[in-house]
Every structure is written in C-alpha cells, then in structure tokens.
Amino acid sequence: MKLSSRIDVMKPSAIREAGKLIAAKENCISFAAGLPSPDFIPVDIVKEVTNKILSENGIQALQYGPTKGHEPLLRKIQERMAGKDMKCGIENLQITTGSQQAISFSAMLFIDKGDTLITENPSYLGALASFAPFECNVKGVDADEHGMKMDELEALLESDPKAKMIYVVPNFSNPTGKTWSLERRKKLYELASKYDLPIIEDDPYGEIRFEGEVVPSIKSFDVEERVVYLGSFSKIFCAGLRVGWIMANPDLINKYEMIKQGADLQSNQLAQMQVEEYLNQYDLDEQVKFIIESYKAKRDLMCNLIDEHFPESIKRTHPEGGMFVWLELPEGADATALLPKALEKNVGFVPGGPFFPGTGNDNTIRLNFSTMAPDKIEEGIIKLGELFRDEF
Amino acid sequence: MKLSSRIDVMKPSAIREAGKLIAAKENCISFAAGLPSPDFIPVDIVKEVTNKILSENGIQALQYGPTKGHEPLLRKIQERMAGKDMKCGIENLQITTGSQQAISFSAMLFIDKGDTLITENPSYLGALASFAPFECNVKGVDADEHGMKMDELEALLESDPKAKMIYVVPNFSNPTGKTWSLERRKKLYELASKYDLPIIEDDPYGEIRFEGEVVPSIKSFDVEERVVYLGSFSKIFCAGLRVGWIMANPDLINKYEMIKQGADLQSNQLAQMQVEEYLNQYDLDEQVKFIIESYKAKRDLMCNLIDEHFPESIKRTHPEGGMFVWLELPEGADATALLPKALEKNVGFVPGGPFFPGTGNDNTIRLNFSTMAPDKIEEGIIKLGELFRDEF
Numbered sequence: 001m002k003l004s005s006r007i008d009v010m011k012p013s014a015i016r017e018a019g020k021l022i023a024a025k026e027n028c029i030s031f032a033a034g035l036p037s038p039d040f041i042p043v044d045i046v047k048e049v050t051n052k053i054l055s056e057n058g059i060q061a062l063q064y065g066p067t068k069g070h071e072p073l074l075r076k077i078q079e080r081m082a083g084k085d086m087k088c089g090i091e092n093l094q095i096t097t098g099s100q101q102a103i104s105f106s107a108m109l110f111i112d113k114g115d116t117l118i119t120e121n122p123s124y125l126g127a128l129a130s131f132a133p134f135e136c137n138v139k140g141v142d143a144d145e146h147g148m149k150m151d152e153l154e155a156l157l158e159s160d161p162k163a164k165m166i167y168v169v170p171n172f173s174n175p176t177g178k179t180w181s182l183e184r185r186k187k188l189y190e191l192a193s194k195y196d197l198p199i200i201e202d203d204p205y206g207e208i209r210f211e212g213e214v215v216p217s218i219k220s221f222d223v224e225e226r227v228v229y230l231g232s233f234s235k236i237f238c239a240g241l242r243v244g245w246i247m248a249n250p251d252l253i254n255k256y257e258m259i260k261q262g263a264d265l266q267s268n269q270l271a272q273m274q275v276e277e278y279l280n281q282y283d284l285d286e287q288v289k290f291i292i293e294s295y296k297a298k299r300d301l302m303c304n305l306i307d308e309h310f311p312e313s314i315k316r317t318h319p320e321g322g323m324f325v326w327l328e329l330p331e332g333a334d335a336t337a338l339l340p341k342a343l344e345k346n347v348g349f350v351p352g353g354p355f356f357p358g359t360g361n362d363n364t365i366r367l368n369f370s371t372m373a374p375d376k377i378e379e380g381i382i383k384l385g386e387l388f389r390d391e392f
Numbered sequence: 393m394k395l396s397s398r399i400d401v402m403k404p405s406a407i408r409e410a411g412k413l414i415a416a417k418e419n420c421i422s423f424a425a426g427l428p429s430p431d432f433i434p435v436d437i438v439k440e441v442t443n444k445i446l447s448e449n450g451i452q453a454l455q456y457g458p459t460k461g462h463e464p465l466l467r468k469i470q471e472r473m474a475g476k477d478m479k480c481g482i483e484n485l486q487i488t489t490g491s492q493q494a495i496s497f498s499a500m501l502f503i504d505k506g507d508t509l510i511t512e513n514p515s516y517l518g519a520l521a522s523f524a525p526f527e528c529n530v531k532g533v534d535a536d537e538h539g540m541k542m543d544e545l546e547a548l549l550e551s552d553p554k555a556k557m558i559y560v561v562p563n564f565s566n567p568t569g570k571t572w573s574l575e576r577r578k579k580l581y582e583l584a585s586k587y588d589l590p591i592i593e594d595d596p597y598g599e600i601r602f603e604g605e606v607v608p609s610i611k612s613f614d615v616e617e618r619v620v621y622l623g624s625f626s627k628i629f630c631a632g633l634r635v636g637w638i639m640a641n642p643d644l645i646n647k648y649e650m651i652k653q654g655a656d657l658q659s660n661q662l663a664q665m666q667v668e669e670y671l672n673q674y675d676l677d678e679q680v681k682f683i684i685e686s687y688k689a690k691r692d693l694m695c696n697l698i699d700e701h702f703p704e705s706i707k708r709t710h711p712e713g714g715m716f717v718w719l720e721l722p723e724g725a726d727a728t729a730l731l732p733k734a735l736e737k738n739v740g741f742v743p744g745g746p747f748f749p750g751t752g753n754d755n756t757i758r759l760n761f762s763t764m765a766p767d768k769i770e771e772g773i774i775k776l777g778e779l780f781r782d783e784f
Contacts, residue, residue, distance in 0.1 A: 061435075101655060238455075242659070
C-alpha cells in the first residue's frame, strides 16, 4: 500500500522519543519533557467544579457541542485577552485541542506544498512536527538575545517569494527561554506588513514571567489584523484537558472553524466547561503567581548549579520566564550521543539539534526546570556536571 | 495575506450549518444532527468514575500523557475488539479525538494532492469535509441495498491508477442507514487486495443493531493487514468526551502516532481515563442493549409515521441499526430549498446533496431518529408530512 509523500518527511518527536527512553528507566530524573509542575495541578478544585458541572449541566458536558467552542468559555477568554491589551469579540476566537492543534491548523490554512514557512532558529520542535505534513520548506532565522535577527529575516523575505507564514514564540521561547524585545516585535510586524504575511504568535508561556517588564504582544498592536495569536491553558491550568484557543480576525476564524470541523468536529466539551467553571469560581492569576514563584526558584537553582558544576565551555541562556534553559556545548559535541550516557546516570534531557529546521547544531540541549522537584534538579544537574566535566 | 489553495475547496459542514439555523429557533424539532439520545448519557456514573479517578490518580488525569493513548484504555479496547473477532495487541491501536480525527489522519497518511479517494455514494459528510484539505478527487461509487456496487468499483479501479484509499461505513451507514452484505465486504476486500489499496472501515454505529444477523467486519478477515478499522465511544457512551480509536497494523499505527504528535500531541487524558474506568466498573454491552431498544422503537415510530403521512412518491430506507433514515424525494425536488419551509414549521433536517462527493442528488434528505423524544418524532414527522404533501 502506498503512503502519501508527506510521510517521508515526517519523523517522530525527539521529545516524545526521549521521553520513552526516560520512561523506560525507573525514577529517572527528567529535564526532557515540557511538563508543568504537578504541584500546581489543582486536582481538588477540578473535582469540585466537575461535580458542579455534571450535577447542573451533565448532558451538555457529555454530548456533542459546537465546533467553535463552548460559548461561556469563549467569553471568559475574551475577558482575559482584554486584560492583556488584546480586545476582541468571540467572533475572534476558536477553541482548539491545546495550542499544538492551532499550530497545525495554521499550516493547513496558510501553507501549500513547496511554500516557505519561517521560524526562529531554533524553534519549538512540536511546531516543526506539525509543519512537516504540509511539505513546506521551513527556514530558520537566527536570533540573538533580543529575538530574531531582523536583517536576516528581511534578506530572506526579499529573496524568497514563496514565504507564506512566520511562526514565532516571542515570550520565553521553547526551546531557548529567550524573550523578544519590543523593538524586534515591531520590526517583525513591519516586515510582515511589507510582505503581506501572517504572523503566528504562539504564547503558551507568556504569563509565567519571573522578572523584568512585560513586553506587549505583537497581537496588541496588530492594526492590520494579520497576527494569529495562540493561547493555551496547558501551562497555567491543566495540560491533560487540552484546551487552547486561536485569536484572529473573524474571516480567518471562520476558516479555522471549518478546518476544525473536518479535523475532529470539536474539542472535548467537558474540558471546556471545566476550564470555564474554574475561571468563574477561582482566580487564575493567583494560581499563576504561585507557579511563577516556584518556577523562578527552580530556574535560580538550576542556573546556579549549572554555573557551579558545568565546565565553563558550556554556555546557557538566562530565561526571564517560562520553563526552559538552553545549553550550548563546545563546538563539535553531540548531545544525542551524550543522552545514553546521561541516562546511565539516570538523568534525561532533549538534544537540541531537532529544534533547528535545518541540520547541525547537535551541540545543544534543552533543559526543563518546571517538572522536577528541587532536590531532583540538584541531583540531576550535579550528575550532568560530572558527565560534562568528563567529556569537555 | 494568501491562504493555501486547499481552502478554496473546503466548505462548512452542511450538518453543522443546518444545526446553527435550527439552534437559532426556539424548541425546534431537529432530525438534523447525528446526536446520540440524551437518555443514555450516564451522567451520574460519569460523575462517580470521575471522582474516583481524580481522587486516586488526579495528577495523571490532568497532566500530559502519551500520544498513543492511556495504556489501560488501550487494553480495554483490545479486549472489546477480541470479543468482536478482531484480535489485536495494543501495538495495533491508537487513540484519537473521536473517529472524525481518525478519518482525517487517514487521508493525511494515504492521500497526496490529485489522488483519488473512493467512498460510497452517498457517504458521511464529515468524512468528505476531512478529505477536502488534502485536495484529492473524491469519487463516489453507487450502492444498492447490499452495499457498494462492486462492478462499478472495479471499473473505477481499473480506469483510475491514482486511486489510493477506499473509505466505507458498512454498518448502518451515515447517511443512508444501509448495511453491506458479507459478500460485498468480501468482494471489496478482494478488489482492495488486487489493487493493493487500504480500506478505511469506519464503524461508529456497528454495535447498535436492532434486527438481523451481525455481519462480520471487514477487519475480521483482514489477513493482509490492509484494513484500518475506526471505532468510537461517541455513539454508545459519551460523544462530548471525544474518544475514538484506530486499529491497524503496527507499522501504520506508528505513522498514525507520528501524525497525532504533530496534530495535537494527544487526546484529553481525563476523558480516556473516564472511558477506561467506566469499562472497568460497568457493562457497556448492557448500556448498548438499552440504546438498541430505544432506537429500535424510535426507528419503528419514525418509519411508520413516514409511511402514514408522507406522499407515496417519497422513498425511504429501512435501517437495521444506527441512527438514520434516508429519504428520496421525487426527481427534481430541492431539499435545501425545502429546509427553510420546514423550519417555519419548527422542524429541521439535513439536505442530502452534500453527502454526495459529486453534485446533484438534491432530492435527498437525512433524518436522524436517535436524538428526539418519541412525541417530538411524531409531531415533527407529521409536520414534515404536511409540507411534503403540499409540495409533491
């Protein structure tokens, strides 16, 4: 039986594959997955709101619902967006199964086979995986500490008429933890406008800022309505419920809704009502404060331990928020070859190479600091330090 | 901003669009949506199993989980499949967000732009919607009361080397309610084998049989492992939880898992555990018996009322199971033009034309009999009878 040609360019997620290796080892310390800390999954509250929903609106929660999403949840999201300088109506919103689905739908909406799709270099691995089925050329543009390099982006846009979409994670990027300056965001918008391209602004970590000033989202100054903003409750509420959303102009939202109809009809109805009822009864911003406090302490712990135990030849980023630190090992190092050695010491990570649309950059590693408890972070980083001092 | 070329061939679901018209009318009697009866949504049981899950494994239920699916649920599905002469291991299974997602993934797996995808004529509208983004030629093969006409299928396969996949709903088809004979299933398999094509066997209604003998699934005699069987809990448990599955050979399942990683990472974790815990504690087959008893009575009621109140020029199918009756109005009638007139009488349905991959066949209607209570079925069919007697 013949498979489609797109299958040839798809590959399993390096994160989920590393995760399988790690899961196979008992009590392995994992810096691999981008899991939110289990400490902030409000199980008892979810139990309480679920009981309320099933007692009062059980049929609605378990029956088919609208493709666009549960309207009271859309209204809650509308309120939250307005509080972040992104005013919109519910005609600007579509519910998705996490923002992962929204990324995939965006490629489906904007990309034809052979088109060019631009990302930061490196970029979110899961986004690269979702782009692959659309058989496009994903081109990464390098970044410095202020964000994507705009001269390189402009040169690419000038030279490549097939560029159709720009995907970015401007806040505490996955994988590097870097944040874009306002100036870079404005310049990106100016270039997208000049070349009439949509910007997919993926912001799953934006609320988890430990320090520094909030930088306005690109969507917040999107007078031309060319930004598709992707939000998610996965990192600040419950990832397993898989509730995210798209905010865009109503014409695009109608197209996203049509894509959603064919893709899976609708997201889980109960999950949407759980999020909505939680937002009704509780203060998510308070919850986010606890997350920030904990993750900041974990980042400090991890970064200090890295500085203390890793050889000086290894560079790291200093994330102002989010869940990840990014390592650059000495030139020529191969993180994929190091992973089995780390696993022997019962520590896991994700090699950084797969986060680059192109090849190379095998001397990079993404470390997650949100999932593990502080004592495990300490143990794991010290063990990685031993390995790295042996190697470099 | 330029959209992908696939968007030009996509259109909103006629079911969901008719649904919006109907929802806009208060207390409208709807034969449009394919909703399971609310009478059999076991709200109290779901509440109980959810409390147990959140009390005992709350973190797991609300945290990220495996892309392939919750392993204990996969084992339960494996058991159910074995009970239906479809033995498999969990390496043959992948969880999806309803079988709608599995249909969409199947097109992604097998279909390139310009390929031919074969369905029954008419076929499930949601499947046609999920195929559209892959810019293929969907060709419908007519059916009689025993299933797809095999001479027509063979002629098509002989003449069209671009045929890549055959999608069928052999039990109580959506939209016609027809069931394929064993002979036709075997002949389909033989032809698929001859032309080395995969068969996507979509079976969301198979367990809801009112009368007649169970006909073996195509998957049950799939010695060459070319059948991709799609199952769903939507019609026999809770549609809003969006839990379906794919059963196929392990190589294909690995590809489906990879597609799922990019598409949405995973389905809702709590929902998978809810289904699993329900299957652990309760007897789904008992539940299905109640559904069958109720739907059979509703089918009898609807069919008898149709025979009594509709003009003789309108033909109907006689479904042995499932949720739908199919009407053929006199040649030249336009069901889409009739819908607003029916809505004036506060009755809704889905015009049948959009269920055909090609154009024409506007003189057809799909009626759902599972959703509405008996008194509403009676009232609605009598009102439709008034309209149709005026028209024909």
